[in-house]
Amino acid sequence: MLEFQWNALRQGDRVVVHDDLDPAFGLHDATVALVRPHYPGASEIGVRRDDQPTVMSRPWRHAVHLAVIDSNDTCWRCEAGRAVH
Ligand SMILES: [Zn+2]
Known part of the structure; x- marks a missing residue:
């Protein structure tokens, strides 16, 4: 996520988050809880x-x-996850 998007996040916004402990960097639905x-x-x-x-x-x-x-968002975690599957 680009910094201006990150700084625009507000409590309750819906996002997807990579799990860095997962070798496939799986994506998980999440809600912004703290800003x-x-x-x-x-x-x-x-x-x-x-x-x-x-x-x-x-x-x-x-x-x-x-x-x-x-x-259009390039993300090495997404690429790595696709490579694992
Ligand atoms: Zn990604």
């Missing part, structure tokens, strides 16, 4: 995955996509 803006720079973002709603994680910006995946 702490930093000026200048990238906000601190916390998300809760739908399959782990009690856990808040702080993913790397590049491991998060908007819920509607932009096919």
Whole structure:
């Protein structure tokens, strides 16, 4: 996700998050649960995955996509996941 998109995230926004502990970098639906803006720079973002709603994680910006995946968005995790399957 680009920094301007990241900084535009608000609580309740729907995103998809790569699981960096998964060799296929699987994508998971998630909701933005925490937004702490930093000026200048990238906000601190916390998300809760739908399959782990009690856990808040702080993913790397590049491991998060908007819920509607932009096919022009190049992402090495997506590429690596496709290579595994
Ligand atoms: Zn990706």
